[in-house]
Amino acid sequence: MSAPADLVDGDPLFYIIAGEASGDVLGAGLIRALRALTGGRARFVGVGGERMAEEGLESLFPIAEMAVMGVFEILPHAPRLLRRVRETVKDVIAKAPDTLITIDSQAFTMRVARRLRKCRDNGGAAIPLIHMVAPTVWAWRPGRAKVIARFLDHLLVLFPFEPPYFEPHGLTTSFIGHPAIDQPAGNGPAFRERFWIASDAMVLAVLPGSRPGEVKRLLPVFGETVKRLAARYGKLHVVIPTVSVVADQVEAGVADWTVPVSVIRDVAYKADAFAASDVALATSGTVTLELSLARVPTVVAYRVHPFSVPIGHLLINRDSVVLTNRILGRQILPLFIQSECTPQGLGLAITRLLDDPEARAEQMAAADEVVRRLRAADEPASILAGRAVLKALGQPN
Numbered sequence: 001m002s003a004p005a006d007l008v009d010g011d012p013l014f015y016i017i018a019g020e021a022s023g024d025v026l027g028a029g030l031i032r033a034l035r036a037l038t039g040g041r042a043r044f045v046g047v048g049g050e051r052m053a054e055e056g057l058e059s060l061f062p063i064a065e066m067a068v069m070g071v072f073e074i075l076p077h078a079p080r081l082l083r084r085v086r087e088t089v090k091d092v093i094a095k096a097p098d099t100l101i102t103i104d105s106q107a108f109t110m111r112v113a114r115r116l117r118k119c120r121d122n123g124g125a126a127i128p129l130i131h132m133v134a135p136t137v138w139a140w141r142p143g144r145a146k147v148i149a150r151f152l153d154h155l156l157v158l159f160p161f162e163p164p165y166f167e168p169h170g171l172t173t174s175f176i177g178h179p180a181i182d183q184p185a186g187n188g189p190a191f192r193e194r195f196w197i198a199s200d201a202m203v204l205a206v207l208p209g210s211r212p213g214e215v216k217r218l219l220p221v222f223g224e225t226v227k228r229l230a231a232r233y234g235k236l237h238v239v240i241p242t243v244s245v246v247a248d249q250v251e252a253g254v255a256d257w258t259v260p261v262s263v264i265r266d267v268a269y270k271a272d273a274f275a276a277s278d279v280a281l282a283t284s285g286t287v288t289l290e291l292s293l294a295r296v297p298t299v300v301a302y303r304v305h306p307f308s309v310p311i312g313h314l315l316i317n318r319d320s321v322v323l324t325n326r327i328l329g330r331q332i333l334p335l336f337i338q339s340e341c342t343p344q345g346l347g348l349a350i351t352r353l354l355d356d357p358e359a360r361a362e363q364m365a366a367a368d369e370v371v372r373r374l375r376a377a378d379e380p381a382s383i384l385a386g387r388a389v390l391k392a393l394g395q396p397n
Contacts, residue, residue, distance in 0.1 A: 012038065012395065015097035015127075016046040017088065017112060019063055019105025021210045021243040022286045024049035025267075026103050026132060026382075029179055031055040033386030037397045045095055047088060050244060051267070060091055064245045085111045092116060096125060099393055104133040110148070117151035130389060132156040134173075137165050139321060145169055154392045156385050159327065160373060172392075176384040177376030180290050186275030194269075195262045197276065201237040202354070204229065205273060205296060207282035208240070208250060214283050215246045217303040219253040222281055224343035229350060230259045237262070239277060241270040279353050281346060288333060289323040293371065295364040297353040300333050301341045324366060327373055332366045 014034060018027040028051035034042045044056065049063045061084060089112055092100055100116065102109035113129050120126050134157040137145045142165065148155075149169035156176050157163060163173040192199060204226065208219040230236045238257070241264040242250045254261045264273050274280075274294035282288050284302040291298045300322050322333050334349045336342070352359050376384055390397035 011041040011043055012393070013043045013045065013095065013097040014389075015092050015095060015100045016044060016048065016052070016057070016103065017100070017105075017109055018046075018048045018052060018103040019108040021049060021245060023103035023105055023133065024051045024063065026179060026385075027052045027057075028055050029380075029382035030101065030103075030132070030385050030389075031057065033380075033382040034389065037383070037386045037390060038395075045091075045097065060088060081108060082111075084108070085115065088112050089115045089119070092127065093119065093125060097127060099128040099130055099389065101130045101132060101389060103131075106135050110135075114151050128153050128392060130154045130156065130392060132385060133158060134162045134166065138162065138326070145171075154388070156388055158374070158381070159323075160376075161326075174384075174388040175376050176388060177381040178289070178374040179381040180286070180293050181371050181374050182380045182382075183271060183290070183293070186271030186273065186294065188272065188275035188277075191269060191272035191276040194272075195239070195264075197237050197239075197260075197262065198235060201235045201260075202233045203277045203279075204236060204238050204350070205277035205280040205282070205291070206238050206240045207280065207287050207291075208242075208246075208253075209283035209285070210243050210245060210287075212246055212249060215249050215253065218283055218301060218341075219250065221301070221303070221341060221343060221346070223254065223257055225281060225346040225350070226257060226259060228343055228347040232351065233354070236260075239264060239273045241267070241273045243267070279350055281350060284321055284335070286323070289327075289370070292324040292333065292363065293367050295367050297360045297363045298333050299346055299349040299353065300335045301346060302335075302337050303341050304338070324370060327370055328366060332363055 016027050018024045027048050031044055047060045048057050129152050131152050145165045146169045149171035155173045158178040160175055166173045206222050208215045236259050238261045247265045251263055274296050277296050280291050280296045280298040284300050288300050322335050324333050325331050336345050387397045
C-alpha cells in the first residue's frame, strides 16, 4: 500500500523501528492505524520488514540483521549491531520526525532510544521517544524498569499486568491490549485442501522460532520428536509456518524428515495453518499466545546458548516464560527448558495432548479467559496504540 499522493511536509512524520518479525507485524498495524486516525495525512520512515514495506515504508536496512537474542548470541554480532545503531540515530536526527516509535527488539531499539535521549539532554533535537512492547521485566531483571524509565517518554504495553512495573518510576504507560486477540479465525479445511493434506491426517504445527539461533538449537530436537510421534501416529503431517529471516534455514533443516512437511512462508496462511492443526510444538515467544488464542493445544520448548544458561537461571522467572501461563497465573501450556527439552519429554507431552481429551479441553478453554484479560477496550490494539501516540504528541485523534 503506497502513501497518499497529497502528503505535504507539514504532515506528521513518524519514525518507526521494528527489529524482528513480530515487531514488523505490529509496526504495519500501527502505520495503518495512524493513517486512519490522521485522515491519511501521515508520513512514515524507519526500519522494518516485509509487512511494514507493504504499507509503504522503505527500511533503512534489512531487519534480518537484528534477529539475535541472548547475551552470548549478541556478542558475535555486536560490531554490526552498534554500527546499525549509530546509522539509525544519525538517520533519525537527519529526518527530524515528530516522534520516534520503537517496537520490541530491545537489544537494538533501546540502544537507539538511549543515544537519542542523551543527545536531547545535551541540547539536541527534542524528539519524543515512544516504545511499544514492554521489555519483559516481569520475567527477568525487573530492575530494568527503572533504567528504561529514565530515557523513554511513553511506553505502550500489551499486557494488563505491566503498567505497575513502570509507572512507579515516572514513565507514562498505556495498556493498549494485545493485537493477537483481534486476528480473524483461520480456515482449517481450506488450508488442508490447498496444501494437499488429507482430511484424516494428524496435523502437528511446528514453530522452531523466528531467529537463526533458535532454529539452529531447536529444529533438530523437534525433528527427533517428530520421528517419535510418527511411529505412533501413522498419518502425521507437519506444518511449519515461518518467516523470511529463517525460511531457507528451516527448509534445509527439514529436508531429511521422513514425514510429510509443509513449510509455509506466506504469513497470510498462518491463521489457516493453526486452524488446521491438531496440536503444536512451539518455541517460547509470542507465537505461543497466538496458538492459545487459536485454540491449538501446545507444548512449549526453549534452549538458549549454553554459555547463557548460568545467567538465565539467575535472572529468569520460569513461571513467566510462557505468556498464557503468566496471564492466567497457572501452568496451562507445558514448558520444557534447556536439559528438559528432549525428544522424549516433548513427545510424551504432545502424545498426552493428542490422546487425553481433558488435557486438550483445558488448553482450549483457557483461550476465552485470555481474550477477556487482554482486551483493553472495544477498539483494536493498533487503533488504541495510534490514539496513544497522537495523544502523546498533543494531536487530535
